[in-house]
Amino acid sequence: MKSVLNPLVFSQVNLDSASLTMLTSTIHKVSEAGIYDGTIKRGSDTVGLFRLTAIDVVPTDCAKEAKSQVNIDLKSLDLPATDHIESLSNNCFQVKTGGYAVFHVSGGAGGYSVELQKTGEQKTKVFDSKKLDENDNFIATVLRPGTYNITNIDNKTKAELIVAYPEIGKIPKHPQAVKVECTPKAITPGKVKINPTEPLLFSFKTTSGIKIELTKPEDRPKKNEQTKTIKQTKTQPTPPNKNKPPVRHLHINV
Amino acid sequence: MSCKYKFSKSVSRQKNRQALLVSSKSRKKRPASGISIPTVGGINQGGGITVLPTQELDCFCLDLYATGGAKITGQVGNQQIQPFVDGIDIVDLKPDALENIINCYALLALNQGILPTVGRAASNLAFVPFSIPGNLGSILMSASTTVANNPAIEDDQLKIFVNLDNLVLNISIPPTICQSSSSGGGGSSGGGGSVTRTTRGRTRTGNFDLTAAISAKAFEKIFGAVIKGFHFSCAGSGSYGIFSASYDVEAHLEGGSIQLRNNGTIEVSDLEIKWDTLSLNLCVTIPEICVGGGCAIPNPFDGCIVSIPKFCFFSGNPEICIPINLGGLITSEVTFSAGIQVFYGIGSGVTNRWQIVIVPTLPFDLQIIDVADTVGDLFKNLLDGAIDTLLGGAPDWAKDLLKAIVGSVDDLIRTVLDIPDDITGWLMDMLTNLGVFDVLLAALNGYLTNIIPPLEIDDPVQVLPQDGALIPVMVPIEFIGVQINANEMVIEGDVGN
Numbered sequence: 118m119k120s121v122l123n124p125l126v127f128s129q130v131n132l133d134s135a136s137l138t139m140l141t142s143t144i145h146k147v148s149e150a151g152i153y154d155g156t157i158k159r160g161s162d163t164v165g166l167f168r169l170t171a172i173d174v175v176p177t178d179c180a181k182e183a184k185s186q187v188n189i190d191l192k193s194l195d196l197p198a199t200d201h202i203e204s205l206s207n208n209c210f211q212v213k214t215g216g217y218a219v220f221h222v223s224g225g226a227g228g229y230s231v232e233l234q235k236t237g238e239q240k241t242k243v244f245d246s247k248k249l250d251e252n253d254n255f256i257a258t259v260l261r262p263g264t265y266n267i268t269n270i271d272n273k274t275k276a277e278l279i280v281a282y283p284e285i286g287k288i289p290k291h292p293q294a295v296k297v298e299c300t301p302k303a304i305t306p307g308k309v310k311i312n313p314t315e316p317l318l319f320s321f322k323t324t325s326g327i328k329i330e331l332t333k334p335e336d337r338p339k340k341n342e343q344t345k346t347i348k349q350t351k352t353q354p355t356p357p358n359k360n361k362p363p364v365r366h367l368h369i370n371v
Numbered sequence: 372m373s374c375k376y377k378f379s380k381s382v383s384r385q386k387n388r389q390a391l392l393v394s395s396k397s398r399k400k401r402p403a404s405g406i407s408i409p410t411v412g413g414i415n416q417g418g419g420i421t422v423l424p425t426q427e428l429d430c431f432c433l434d435l436y437a438t439g440g441a442k443i444t445g446q447v448g449n450q451q452i453q454p455f456v457d458g459i460d461i462v463d464l465k466p467d468a469l470e471n472i473i474n475c476y477a478l479l480a481l482n483q484g485i486l487p488t489v490g491r492a493a494s495n496l497a498f499v500p501f502s503i504p505g506n507l508g509s510i511l512m513s514a515s516t517t518v519a520n521n522p523a524i525e526d527d528q529l530k531i532f533v534n535l536d537n538l539v540l541n542i543s544i545p546p547t548i549c550q551s552s553s554s555g556g557g558g559s560s561g562g563g564g565s566v567t568r569t570t571r572g573r574t575r576t577g578n579f580d581l582t583a584a585i586s587a588k589a590f591e592k593i594f595g596a597v598i599k600g601f602h603f604s605c606a607g608s609g610s611y612g613i614f615s616a617s618y619d620v621e622a623h624l625e626g627g628s629i630q631l632r633n634n635g636t637i638e639v640s641d642l643e644i645k646w647d648t649l650s651l652n653l654c655v656t657i658p659e660i661c662v663g664g665g666c667a668i669p670n671p672f673d674g675c676i677v678s679i680p681k682f683c684f685f686s687g688n689p690e691i692c693i694p695i696n697l698g699g700l701i702t703s704e705v706t707f708s709a710g711i712q713v714f715y716g717i718g719s720g721v722t723n724r725w726q727i728v729i730v731p732t733l734p735f736d737l738q739i740i741d742v743a744d745t746v747g748d749l750f751k752n753l754l755d756g757a758i759d760t761l762l763g764g765a766p767d768w769a770k771d772l773l774k775a776i777v778g779s780v781d782d783l784i785r786t787v788l789d790i791p792d793d794i795t796g797w798l799m800d801m802l803t804n805l806g807v808f809d810v811l812l813a814a815l816n817g818y819l820t821n822i823i824p825p826l827e828i829d830d831p832v833q834v835l836p837q838d839g840a841l842i843p844v845m846v847p848i849e850f851i852g853v854q855i856n857a858n859e860m861v862i863e864g865d866v867g868n
Contacts, residue, residue, distance in 0.1 A: 121686050122762060127769040139682040144667060186677045217668065221680035256667060256679055262768055282768070283775035285782075294665055294679065313772050314662040316679055336768060367737045367808055 125226055127260065130334075134255045134319075134327040135247040137191060138227030143220045144254040145233065145244045147171040150214040153233045153243065154205065157191050160228070165194035166201045167208040169218060169233065185216035191229040192222050220246065248324050255319040255327050256294070262313060263334035269299050270326040276304035282335050283313050294318035299325045434462040439481075441490075441522045441529065447513040451494045452522055452531060454486045492834045497531040511537040528582075535589040538596050564720025571715040573850045579863035586859050590637075591629045594729075597823055598624050598642065603814045611801045612789060614653045620807055621648040624815075627704075635855045636732065640706040644737075644811065646698040651801070654692040657787050660684045660776055684773060691757045695750060697798070700743040705812065706736040709819065711853045711860065715830075725851040726825040727862070735812045739799060747794040751780050758783075828864075 129138050137143060147153070150171050157165035172183050187210045196204050212218055220231045233244035248271075249255055259265065265278040276297065281287070292315040298305050301323040311317065319327055439456035459477050464470040498512045515521050515532040523530040585593070601624050608617040627642030663681035670676045709731045716724045758777070762770045777783055784790045790797050802808065828848055835844035847867030854861045 122689075122765060123684060123686060124764060126682070126684055127765055142680050144677055188680055217677045219667075219677060219680060221682075223680075223682070224686075254667060254677075258662060258682075260769070260772060262772075283772040285775050285779045288772075288775045292662070292665055294667055314776065316663065316665060316667075318667055318679075334768075337771065366739075367803065 123224065125224075129227070130261045130331050132257045132259065132327075132329040134249055134257075134325075135230050136227065137220060137222050137229045137231070137246065139222050139224060140258045140260065141227075142222070142256045143231070143246045143249065144256065145218045145220070145246075146252045147212055147214065147216055147218055147233075148252065149235070149243075152236045154236055154240075155189070156232045156234070157194055158230045158232070159195075163198075163201070164229070165191065165196050166205040167194050167210065168205055170209065170211040171214045171216070172211055173214045183211045183213045183216070185213050186219060187212040187216065188219045188221060189231075190223045191220055191231060192225050192227070195225075195229070218244075247326055249319075249321050249326065250324050251321050253321060255321075255325075256316050257319070257327070257329055258314065258316045259311070259329060260313045261331060261334065262336075264332050266328075266330050266332055267297070267304055267309070268328045268330070269304055269323075270328055271324050272301055274299070274302065274304050276306065277308045278317070278329060279308070279310045280335075281310065281312050282337055288312055288314055292316065296320065299323060299327070433464060436460045436462070441524065443514045443522065447536070448511060450498055450514055452490050452497060454490050454493075454529075456481045456486065488835060493529065493531070497533055509537070509539050510535070535585075535592055538592050564718055566716035566718050566721065566724065566726070568714035568716055568726065570713075571850065573852060573865065575850070575865055579850075579852075580866040581862075581864040583862045584859045585862070587631045587857065590631060590860050594629050594637070594639075595627075597729075598627065598639070600823070601815060601818050603811055605807070605810050605814070607805065607807075607810070609805045611804050614655045614788075614801070616654070616801060616805055617652045618802075618805060618807055619648055619650040620646070620811070621698075622646050622811060624705075631855050631857055631860060632708075633857050636708045636710050637729075637855065638706075638708045640704075642705045642707075644703045644705055646701055646703070649697040649701065649802075649807075650694065651697065651798075652692055652694045653801075654690055655788060656688045656690045657777070657783075659688050660773060662776070689761055691754070691761050693750070693753045693757045695753050695798075697742075697746065697802075700746055700749075701739060702741040703737060703739045705815070706738075707734075708732045711855060713851050713853050714825075716827075723830045725828040725830060725848060725864075727827075727851070727853055728825040729819050729823065731816050731819050733816075735815070737808055737812060742795045742799065746798065750794050750798070751784070754783065755780050831867075 123139075126139060129140055132138070132141050134141065134143065147169070150173050153169040153171065155167040155169055156163055157167070167189065169187070169189070170183075189210055194204065194208055210218070218233075220229075222229060230246045231244070232242060232246070235241045235243050244253070246253075259278065259280050262280045262282040265280065267276040267278050268274070289312060292312065294316045295309060295311050295318065297309060297317050297319045299319055299321045309317065317329075319325075436459070437456050438458040439454065441452055441454040443450055444453050445451050456478060459474045461470050461473060464473065498514075499510075512533045513536050515534050518532040521530075521532045523532075603620070603622045605620045606618065608615070610616065623645050625643045625645050628640055630638045630640070632638055661681045661683040663679045665679050666675035666677070667679050668675070668677040709729050712728055712730045714726045714728065716726050718724060758774060758780075759770065762773055765773070778786065784794070785792075828851060831845035831847040833843050834846050837843040848864055849867035850863075850865040852863050854863070
């Protein structure tokens, strides 16, 4: 099947930790062993269920070995309501106790939030991607060049983000995450400058919800098309110099 | 009775006006033996058989002298060889009146009956050696005016010198398509039958009955016209390195020089291949363009505890296609030698025939003389355009972003596409590897050996057509041979018994 460009990657300019897309993901540290039921929502609608087991030792079922990171693709768990119960038993993830569950979106428009509830006699909500705290991280990759406002909607603190215009040779081959910390009083650093593919890694000292909104896009004028000859025009070759050795000499037995 | 044919004793010594026939001296002939003829009397006596008195016959010979010649009449394009006899003398035939009457009748029969027909046959042979249907071209031949005696009668031969003034061949052979190259076989045939080629040697020695020579210059015109009829078309595909390539080629031949050689071969050199179309569509799947994968939470001791999930801009590995037309940008020439072979074709459903065909001698020598300097830049521009096409629909900043991720066109060429700095050489390697040059030369070989109709002479060949109740006059051709030297191509033949 012919590979096609995913236009959503470029249309999702404003990012929100409460509405995960391909450009954002959330990390939650699973500190306690146990079984957790996960609920995936788009807006107020539940679109998927899954189960996460945090274990200290190798379990007898669900998986053979637990790792310190488990990636949970919310897109693949977005199923019709009739499949949710089955999904809860079929989509069972596990992670080492103290490890990290990484919620991401592999494709589509996204717009997901996710909650984790520890099962047991009394169900306890231990994670809500709309309310991130010190056990969580939020990762945002901002592609569109321009100036943004970063807002922690829980305490209205702000920071400025500048995404540089992409230029050949200036995009790092292996971009490292740029750390941003959200505290009750501020977002630090207050001004962040990144290249388009460098992810922002938010950590939290307070309950937070992050919004990143474009305030001033940066565009460059188009290249002068006249300097670029894309369309091939037939040109008359200059008469060859017979004294020059041939470019290629082939003896061909047909 | 009057006779308009005047006898003349004077005999012209011009070469084209010579004594045509000289008899042996008169001698007494003896009757043929073995014939059952009554020996006595010879007089019908009593109503019986009249028996000729063969023992008593007087046998005699008459010496007959004739003077005549041949001339060329008519305008160019409708010229005729006109043989004629202008005087006959039968020696010592008496009475004179009888001699005059016989001479007169003989002149009448020759000049009005026999020689015009012979002249037409000779004219056709000389001025229309092969016919070209009107829509396929035209040929114009005329009697040479620079030769002292034309036609000349000498060495027991009638010699006619003609110029090939013009030859146009609008050969409507469809373009040779690459798959149908050298298909071997027995050669062409007319009339829907088939011909099996055989070789047949000469059994006689001495002079040939028929000799025709084509000067090197005339041969060059003929062969040049044939070569110009070659049009080649081919589409194909293949792979080269990481590229999948399809090509569409159309070419014809121009220029070049043709030389006859003393070793019996024809050398065709510097025949320019005109690439009317040489389109390549090079497609390559480039690695998926993704971001992410960095470390979110490093392990203070080693490695990474949590890595950032990747996301990709495409639904898979994207394919870019670069359409490039090298037609007009490549100067190339082909050189080869060929021989002439004569086959005796045994017809099935058609008459037997002699076939004279051109047989190229392998290998062909193809030289890429020059490739326009602009090819490298053209390729880069087209690659840049191909990336734009791939990113069609994305905003400009996104195109710039993806190009920045992939790198410059030069980076893409070098690192992703693995194309060396010499883009021109790489393209030529690709064309060679895809077999574009091979299929062209195979098609040229097939064109010369199988598609060009051979020069054919029917055996027997019709000299005079059917005329009412008179059946056509057919002459068997026992042998045809061809020799080539630096000056001319000579076709020689023996007429069969």
